[in-house]
Amino acid sequence: MTDTTSSQQFGSSRVKRGLAEMLKGGVIMDVVTAEQARIAEDAGAVAVMALERVPADIRSQGGVARMSDPDLIEAIIAEVSIPVMAKARIGHFVEAQVLQALDVDYIDESEVLSPADYVNHIDKWEFTVPFVCGATNLGEALRRINEGAAMIRSKGEAGTGDVSEATKHIRKIKGEIAALSSMSKDELYVAAKELQAPYELVVEIAETGKLPVVLFTAGGVATPADAAMMMQLGADGVFVGSGIFKSGNPQQRANAIVKAVTFYDDPSVIADVSRGLGEAMVGINVSDLAAPHRLSERGW
Amino acid sequence: MTVGVLALQGDFREHANVLRTLGADVALVRRPEELHRVDGLVIPGGESSVMDKLSRAYGLADPLKDAIRDGLPVYGTCAGLILLADTVLDGIAGQQSLGGLDIAVRRNAFGAQTASFEADLDIPAVGDTPVHAVFIRAPVVETVGPAATALASVADGRCVAVQQGNLLGTSFHPEITGEYRFHEYFLRTVADVRFRA
Numbered sequence: 001m002t003d004t005t006s007s008q009q010f011g012s013s014r015v016k017r018g019l020a021e022m023l024k025g026g027v028i029m030d031v032v033t034a035e036q037a038r039i040a041e042d043a044g045a046v047a048v049m050a051l052e053r054v055p056a057d058i059r060s061q062g063g064v065a066r067m068s069d070p071d072l073i074e075a076i077i078a079e080v081s082i083p084v085m086a087k088a089r090i091g092h093f094v095e096a097q098v099l100q101a102l103d104v105d106y107i108d109e110s111e112v113l114s115p116a117d118y119v120n121h122i123d124k125w126e127f128t129v130p131f132v133c134g135a136t137n138l139g140e141a142l143r144r145i146n147e148g149a150a151m152i153r154s155k156g157e158a159g160t161g162d163v164s165e166a167t168k169h170i171r172k173i174k175g176e177i178a179a180l181s182s183m184s185k186d187e188l189y190v191a192a193k194e195l196q197a198p199y200e201l202v203v204e205i206a207e208t209g210k211l212p213v214v215l216f217t218a219g220g221v222a223t224p225a226d227a228a229m230m231m232q233l234g235a236d237g238v239f240v241g242s243g244i245f246k247s248g249n250p251q252q253r254a255n256a257i258v259k260a261v262t263f264y265d266d267p268s269v270i271a272d273v274s275r276g277l278g279e280a281m282v283g284i285n286v287s288d289l290a291a292p293h294r295l296s297e298r299g300w
Numbered sequence: 301m302t303v304g305v306l307a308l309q310g311d312f313r314e315h316a317n318v319l320r321t322l323g324a325d326v327a328l329v330r331r332p333e334e335l336h337r338v339d340g341l342v343i344p345g346g347e348s349s350v351m352d353k354l355s356r357a358y359g360l361a362d363p364l365k366d367a368i369r370d371g372l373p374v375y376g377t378c379a380g381l382i383l384l385a386d387t388v389l390d391g392i393a394g395q396q397s398l399g400g401l402d403i404a405v406r407r408n409a410f411g412a413q414t415a416s417f418e419a420d421l422d423i424p425a426v427g428d429t430p431v432h433a434v435f436i437r438a439p440v441v442e443t444v445g446p447a448a449t450a451l452a453s454v455a456d457g458r459c460v461a462v463q464q465g466n467l468l469g470t471s472f473h474p475e476i477t478g479e480y481r482f483h484e485y486f487l488r489t490v491a492d493v494r495f496r497a
Contacts, residue, residue, distance in 0.1 A: 007419055015417060015434060016413075018416070026310075042393070045350075075410075082347060106413065110311075253461060258350070262330065262354055
């Protein structure tokens with residue numbers, strides 16, 4: 001059998017980016033236990049993000065936030081059949097090696113954890129497992145794609161329940177893509193310089209009018225209407241972190257957000273699923289956060 | 301001729317783009333009433349458990365089962381193949397399928413994402429040159445019943461494409477590789493069957 005499988009190619013860009021294509025129109029939920037993972041899968045999550053603390057707790061407890069315990073990640077992988085993602089610190093390539101060895105389906109090189117390298121991100125081309133990375137603008141997204149990211153999520157401000165930063169970042173990325181599309185060829189050289197992004201990728205965006213990878217939104221999504229708004233602003237799907245399991249009725253809220261993402265352009269469905277959901281996560285206004293506590297400013 | 305694409309979740313836009321490139325009129329289908337004006341339906345790649353859940357929650361599953369029984373041509377890729385299978389192995393608790401294909405499909409049969417792969421397959425049903433197939437946490441057809449016909453297998457012999465009457469299913473994703481032959485094959489079926497006519 002060894003010779004017959006030699007023509008199979010693993011870990012190609014197409015295979016890595018392809019999984020993200022299959023997650024589109026879906027909700028990826030943060031979970032901290034196998035039991036939460038089961039609730040998420042039953043509610044219709046397309047994938048779960050396995051971690052020890054949701055961003056809201058990382059924020060309130062402080063300290064250095066790191067990759068989760070392998071036992072926890074393995075317990076969650078064993079519990080569900082949908083893809084399992086896990087977070088590595090920015091630049092922490094050994095955490096990423098460990099997560100790949102644990103057979104996670106996607107690695108999130110995430111600003112929600114404490115950065116391990118304030119200069120370099122992980123060289124993601126070195127891995128068979130695909131990576132998703134955060135971005136607040138197009139230049140940042142393209143730098144991550146240049147390093148091998150197979151999926152981008154706009155960062156928002158994780159653990160706040162305040163959707164305003166998520167709105168800002170998805171609008172910014174979409175706006176910068178639209179601006180590139182209207183530029184003449186000679187203007188793209190300067191655009192690449194200003195975006196601090198590779199010229200070839202900038203030309204590709206200008207020609208196609210979209211990122212070469214799937215773009216999800218994250219950071220502060222707490223209600224079905226929040227999720228639907230991100231979809232109407234052009235996101236391919238939504239990450240919900242603290243918003244589900246920090247709310248009054250996680251199961252019902254998870255169900256509701258899944259439906260709101262599928263029927264994002266139908267206000268009657270969003271109204272229907274928003275009824276009687278109980279308390280949303282309490283939340284923090286991003287404007288009340290001092291700059292050092294803004295996670296979206298991590299990563300460069 | 302209007303071809304629907306089930307648009308509850310997954311890579312339905314990629315299927316819509318291929319079908320439009322081939323000259324078909326495309327309608328996205330999320331509700332039962334949208335099913336009544338299509339001559340064929342594509343079920344995309346994505347998460348089968350999510351599509352199953354949403355199709356039942358919004359009343360699409362039963363009319364779709366009826367339409368399949370009445371001969372609606374349907375092509376399913378990956379999750380779509382799972383939804384068309386009479387039997388689903390390794391589904392989530394309570395997972396159902398629409399059925400129609402006399403097969404048993406195992407979800408995520410190759411393992412974690414690091415086991416996802418690309419390979420060239422010989423598939424005489426769609427042409428002489430190999431099909432470049434992309435498998436992403438893909439299912440395999442573990443049992444092919446007497447009513448269904450296996451069209452393709454991977455190197456170790458496991459079946460990854462089947463046909464039965466007006467139904468077609470592949471474990472892999474022609475919609476993301478620029479491989480149009482399966483969609484052409486399906487559109488010929490749709491034209492021949494004239495389901496609404």
